Amino acid sequence: MSLQSALQQLASFRANNSRESQETFAKGLVVLKAGKTVNLGEEGWAFLEQLALAAIDVGRIDIADQCLKQLSDKFDDSPRVDVLRGIRMEATQSPSIVLSFYDELLRISPSNAAIWKRRISVLRRLGKLEKAVEDLNEYLDTFYTDVEGWLELADIHASCNQYTYALQALSHALLLTPQNPFTFLQFAETAYSAGDMPLALKMFLVVIDMNESEDEDAIPLGISVRAWWGTKLCTRQLVASSATHNSQSNTSVPKNIKLVDELATERVLTAYSGEQGIQTRNLVSKWMSRR
Amino acid sequence: MLGRAFLLLATIGIFHAAYSTYEHLSYLKALERPEGPIPQEIILETLFSLFLGILGACLNTPDFKEITWSSEMRKHKIDEMDSRLGFASYVNRGKQILSNPYSKKSQ
Numbered sequence: 001m002s003l004q005s006a007l008q009q010l011a012s013f014r015a016n017n018s019r020e021s022q023e024t025f026a027k028g029l030v031v032l033k034a035g036k037t038v039n040l041g042e043e044g045w046a047f048l049e050q051l052a053l054a055a056i057d058v059g060r061i062d063i064a065d066q067c068l069k070q071l072s073d074k075f076d077d078s079p080r081v082d083v084l085r086g087i088r089m090e091a092t093q094s095p096s097i098v099l100s101f102y103d104e105l106l107r108i109s110p111s112n113a114a115i116w117k118r119r120i121s122v123l124r125r126l127g128k129l130e131k132a133v134e135d136l137n138e139y140l141d142t143f144y145t146d147v148e149g150w151l152e153l154a155d156i157h158a159s160c161n162q163y164t165y166a167l168q169a170l171s172h173a174l175l176l177t178p179q180n181p182f183t184f185l186q187f188a189e190t191a192y193s194a195g196d197m198p199l200a201l202k203m204f205l206v207v208i209d210m211n212e213s214e215d216e217d218a219i220p221l222g223i224s225v226r227a228w229w230g231t232k233l234c235t236r237q238l239v240a241s242s243a244t245h246n247s248q249s250n251t252s253v254p255k256n257i258k259l260v261d262e263l264a265t266e267r268v269l270t271a272y273s274g275e276q277g278i279q280t281r282n283l284v285s286k287w288m289s290r291r
Numbered sequence: 292m293l294g295r296a297f298l299l300l301a302t303i304g305i306f307h308a309a310y311s312t313y314e315h316l317s318y319l320k321a322l323e324r325p326e327g328p329i330p331q332e333i334i335l336e337t338l339f340s341l342f343l344g345i346l347g348a349c350l351n352t353p354d355f356k357e358i359t360w361s362s363e364m365r366k367h368k369i370d371e372m373d374s375r376l377g378f379a380s381y382v383n384r385g386k387q388i389l390s391n392p393y394s395k396k397s398q
Contacts (some may be wrong), residue, residue, distance in 0.1 A: 021385065022389065057381055117377040120378065121378040146377075152378045179364070
């Protein structure tokens with residue numbers, strides 16, 4: 001595996017925010033051993049940060065220390081390096097020491113958003129969810145446009161089954177990124193878990209609408225499959241109990257719900273029509289015809 | 292392919308017309324005649340090369356790129372969109388599972 005392709009792969013991981021720590025570590029180690037990080041220029045420092053985080057994730061603290069040393073030699077007083085030092089401490093020291101370290105950093109420079117986030121992450125890991133949620137709300141009051149923060153808040157609430165609060169947090173995230181179908185999908189699935197079928201159905205259809213390709217009879221791919229599955233689950237329940245269903249958000253049930261149900265069935269079955277899908281297709285049609 | 296061929300022909304035509312003009316003018320200078328009009332053929336060759344060059348440049352454009360949000364979002368996966376790296380916990384079982392299996396480990 002050449003140096004060039006490894007660097008390209010690492011750059012794509014950075015751009016996509018993917019957390020593939022094992023692959024990043026393997027490829028990054030190749031680059032580090034080649035010793036050319038000094039020649040990479042601006043990208044070299046971002047690469048060192050990425051490799052340090054991947055190394056801590058995989059458990060190789062020695063490599064992380066090497067990267068951290070190079071970074072702190074060059075950028076001594078930088079907030080990003082402070083965050084890295086904090087994460088390195090999180091991996092080895094006890095949580096109370098780490099929390100006091102973060103509090104000290106926040107006292108010196110209270111506008112370091114990344115340190116706030118690390119502190120909330122430590123609190124969540126310790127299980128102090130109430131404090132974490134309180135701090136996260138305070139953080140989001142200050143830094144409203146941080147989509148990550150809203151998604152994390154929704155995740156914490158959903159893990160405690162507080163779906164109303166989770167939906168509220170997700171609606172803020174939707175305001176901030178209205179072009180992102182993944183957030184809509186998360187909203188729809190949270191609404192489904194909360195039991196609000198009409199709202200979930202509406203949101204699943206929004207996802208499908210967003211992901212529309214030109215060819216209408218094409219096989220659904222990617223998150224369309226997930227969205228069609230969601231639609232099928234919702235319409236199944238609504239057809240079975242349509243008149244008596246009350247939605248917490250006062251969303252109305254669509255009039256031609258049976259037609260939507262048929263469409264969703266057809267679309268889901270089409271999604272399993274490739275050569276790999278044929279085996280699963282039997283299972284799927286059996287499940288569909290059970291009710 | 293066709294566009295590039297046209298562009299090549301047009302470039303050759305322009306250079307040839309320029310060289311012919313230079314030759315013609317130096318021929319007139321050698322015979323000490325006053326500078327008259329450039330011959331019709333050279334002008335025709337220049338105009339024809341211009342036309343061919345425009346045609347070649349138009350045909351030689353690269354393919355269109357997608358600019359809609361939906362085409363951009365189709366390239367992403369859920370794990371990338373929901374990764375929340377700022378809040379990620381780095382204290383997990385990675386240390387026990389992924390580090391060197393032959394190193395000294397507590398049982």
